Amino acid sequence: MREISFIEAVREAQAEALISDDRVFIMGQEIGSYGGVFRATQDFVRRFGEHRVRDMPIAEQSMLGAGVGAAVMGMRPIVEVMFMDFVACGMDAIVNHAAKMRYMSGDQLRAPMVIRTQGGSGTHHGSQHSQTLESWFLHVPGLAVVVPSVPQDVKGLFKTSVELEHPVLFVEHRALYRTTGPVTDPVAPIPLGQGVVRRRGDDVTVAAVGKSVHQALAAALEMEEEGISVEVIDLRTLVPMDVELVLESLSHTHRLVVAHEAVERGGWAGELVSRVVAEGFDELDAPPLRAGSKATPIPFARELEAAMISDERLIARRVRESLDLAEHSA
Amino acid sequence: MTEGAGLISPVTSPPVHDRGGGSPERGGELHGLNDAQLLDIFKTMYTIRRFEVTMERSHQAGDLYGPFHSSMGQEAIPAGVCAALRADDVVASTHRGHGHAIAKGAELGPVCAELWGKATGYCGGKGGSMHIVSTEHGFIGQSPIIGGSGLLATGAALSFDLKGDSRVAVAFLGDGAVGQGVFHETLNLAAIWRLPAVFVVENNGYAHSFRADQMQLNPDIASRADGYGIPGVVVDGIDVFSVYGAAAAAVERARAGDGPTLIEAKCYRWRGHNLGDAEHLYRERSEVEEARRSDPLHRFRQAVSGRLEPAALAEIEAAVDREIDDAARFAAESPFADPQTALEGSF
Numbered sequence: 001m002r003e004i005s006f007i008e009a010v011r012e013a014q015a016e017a018l019i020s021d022d023r024v025f026i027m028g029q030e031i032g033s034y035g036g037v038f039r040a041t042q043d044f045v046r047r048f049g050e051h052r053v054r055d056m057p058i059a060e061q062s063m064l065g066a067g068v069g070a071a072v073m074g075m076r077p078i079v080e081v082m083f084m085d086f087v088a089c090g091m092d093a094i095v096n097h098a099a100k101m102r103y104m105s106g107d108q109l110r111a112p113m114v115i116r117t118q119g120g121s122g123t124h125h126g127s128q129h130s131q132t133l134e135s136w137f138l139h140v141p142g143l144a145v146v147v148p149s150v151p152q153d154v155k156g157l158f159k160t161s162v163e164l165e166h167p168v169l170f171v172e173h174r175a176l177y178r179t180t181g182p183v184t185d186p187v188a189p190i191p192l193g194q195g196v197v198r199r200r201g202d203d204v205t206v207a208a209v210g211k212s213v214h215q216a217l218a219a220a221l222e223m224e225e226e227g228i229s230v231e232v233i234d235l236r237t238l239v240p241m242d243v244e245l246v247l248e249s250l251s252h253t254h255r256l257v258v259a260h261e262a263v264e265r266g267g268w269a270g271e272l273v274s275r276v277v278a279e280g281f282d283e284l285d286a287p288p289l290r291a292g293s294k295a296t297p298i299p300f301a302r303e304l305e306a307a308m309i310s311d312e313r314l315i316a317r318r319v320r321e322s323l324d325l326a327e328h329s330a
Numbered sequence: 331m332t333e334g335a336g337l338i339s340p341v342t343s344p345p346v347h348d349r350g351g352g353s354p355e356r357g358g359e360l361h362g363l364n365d366a367q368l369l370d371i372f373k374t375m376y377t378i379r380r381f382e383v384t385m386e387r388s389h390q391a392g393d394l395y396g397p398f399h400s401s402m403g404q405e406a407i408p409a410g411v412c413a414a415l416r417a418d419d420v421v422a423s424t425h426r427g428h429g430h431a432i433a434k435g436a437e438l439g440p441v442c443a444e445l446w447g448k449a450t451g452y453c454g455g456k457g458g459s460m461h462i463v464s465t466e467h468g469f470i471g472q473s474p475i476i477g478g479s480g481l482l483a484t485g486a487a488l489s490f491d492l493k494g495d496s497r498v499a500v501a502f503l504g505d506g507a508v509g510q511g512v513f514h515e516t517l518n519l520a521a522i523w524r525l526p527a528v529f530v531v532e533n534n535g536y537a538h539s540f541r542a543d544q545m546q547l548n549p550d551i552a553s554r555a556d557g558y559g560i561p562g563v564v565v566d567g568i569d570v571f572s573v574y575g576a577a578a579a580a581v582e583r584a585r586a587g588d589g590p591t592l593i594e595a596k597c598y599r600w601r602g603h604n605l606g607d608a609e610h611l612y613r614e615r616s617e618v619e620e621a622r623r624s625d626p627l628h629r630f631r632q633a634v635s636g637r638l639e640p641a642a643l644a645e646i647e648a649a650v651d652r653e654i655d656d657a658a659r660f661a662a663e664s665p666f667a668d669p670q671t672a673l674e675g676s677f
Contacts, residue, residue, distance in 0.1 A: 052492070070488045
């Protein structure tokens with residue numbers, strides 16, 4: 001199988017969408033002849049023309065808002081928001097417009113658009129360029145939320161997203177951009193709401209998305225030496241969320257840790273835990289735990305960031321706590 | 331049921347340049363409009379007026395609930411702008427948008443039903459007074475998020491640009507929208523991409539209770555167009571022919587690929603911000619009464635007095651009154667929205 005990087009997968013996924021559907025176009029900052037600050041649209045102007053690959057002023061409200069307006073008129077915009085933090089500047093277009101067009105118009109209007117953005121820690125961009133904010137969007141009916149972890153899923157999930165009749169928030173962790181993985185040719189579309197088991201284990205289930213999946217796998221590998229067997233689930237999408245897969249896993253592990261880089265307080269892990277408790281209480285031998293970041297802005301300095309961010313050490317600690325608690329309650 | 335298509339005839343091409351009249355400016359004060367077009371414009375204005383009055387009463391009767399923003403006094407603006415549009419052009423509107431929907435051809439029955447939360451409303455009761463949509467008439471929605479209509483119209487204009495359509499998108503906005511950042515962003519974007527958009531600011535003097543002169547030192551909103559390198563035009567929003575002339579020129583410019591225009595139509599909001607608004611806290615009754623002396627319908631009658639027979643206008647009035655009665659009956663006889671549909675249509 002061909003091995004490509006995460007960012008190559010993003011690039012290929014977008015190019016394929018532009019080739020296969022003439023309603024698709026891209027807009028965002030620096031995406032034109034510059035090729036995107038992370039090279040997600042490299043060479044696109046030459047291949048697809050400035051008309052369909054539209055450089056934008058630094059203006060997220062109009063970028064996202066014009067995307068909504070074009071989408072309701074039958075186009076399929078891909079809007080790149082350079083850093084996830086900047087989504088806050090265009091929130092109205094997403095929350096009050098894109099998410100609600102279909103519903104409040106009685107299905108006369110639809111806003112099929114993919115809002116691509118990237119975020120996350122690890123590159124020392126400071127508090128306003130490092131956040132993981134996908135949890136915000138679970139709270140707004142009308143939006144799908146996709147967080148891929150490997151190149152194959154980037155392509156498969158993107159293919160589905162760009163064909164949906166709803167707006168999709170497509171979230172990439174920039175620390176994954178240079179990671180590589182095998183891809184099939186072609187990649188089959190991956191339905192939203194289908195998680196996948198990345199590693200089989202017997203003692204504790206760790207559910208995660210994006211970069212946290214890789215950290216959970218690293219933690220699992222480390223704990224294997226201690227005789228702790230961890231099952232890792234990659235949910236891949238948060239709306240819809242594959243709670244069924246988690247419940248299935250719990251039927252043999254009976255313990256759950258939910259890992260995300262987002263701040264733990266108010267993060268999507270709370271939603272998953274709540275549903276697991278409501279629907280699978282009898283399966284639980286220990287309280288489900290969350291491994292999220294501490295509730296501070298993300299600091300610049302390495303040492304400070306490490307003190308608050310969710311990482312593989314925190315995931316491993318929560319797994320052990322889960323087992324300890326299970327022993328206490330036994 | 332009313333026939334929405336009869337509410338206004340689409341003008342297939344702006345006639346103002348081709349039919350020069352006696353005036354040095356754009357074919358005389360009636361802009362070369364023929365009798366049928368004049369009657370259509372009158373019908374639109376009168377329909378809006380009667381619709382607002384009727385809905386206001388239905389609010390008092392309890393059929394209409396939730397916020398209601400009357401556009402009384404501002405009828406000339408949607409009537410004049412939409413008379414310059416083709417049927418396949420699109421309009422995005424504001425919270426004060428019944429008039430825009432009607433002027434773009436939306437049928438009165440489903441509009442009324444939507445305002446009353448009925449299943450037969452344009453949005454099945456999911457939208458209400460601030461969210462009417464009729465895609466078949468090119469009415470692509472209202473945004474009561476102030477400035478949001480600019481987003482929708484700019485995006486629609488972008489879609490026309492991408493597809494190579496010769497269609498035009500109009501955003502109606504209020505003077506309150508000018509303070510929003512999104513106003514700046516959308517005008518600038520439409521300008522740099524020369525999108526086929528027209529931005530029409532209805533400056534009715536108030537953003538809820540806040541007077542326009544408290545919100546900006548520069549009293550002419552249209553002059554902001556200079557900052558974007560596009561034409562800005564101030565028109566008397568009471569005079570439908572001034573509105574039509576500016577709109578026709580702006581639409582022609584947009585359709586020709588020369589980009590957007592900012593039109594400021596100065597007018598006055600006869601009613602409070604919404605029904606039940608505590609108007610006494612911010613304006614005197616006498617101010618409203620004085621402003622209501624400038625009635626767009628009266629102004630129209632004056633302008634056409636030598637052209638149209640009063641009987642022709644009376645005939646239209648009677649027909650519109652019947653249509654509105656029919657619309658109210660249609661809404662009254664329609665079932666309420668089915669609770670089962672509440673969970674449909676989202677993700």
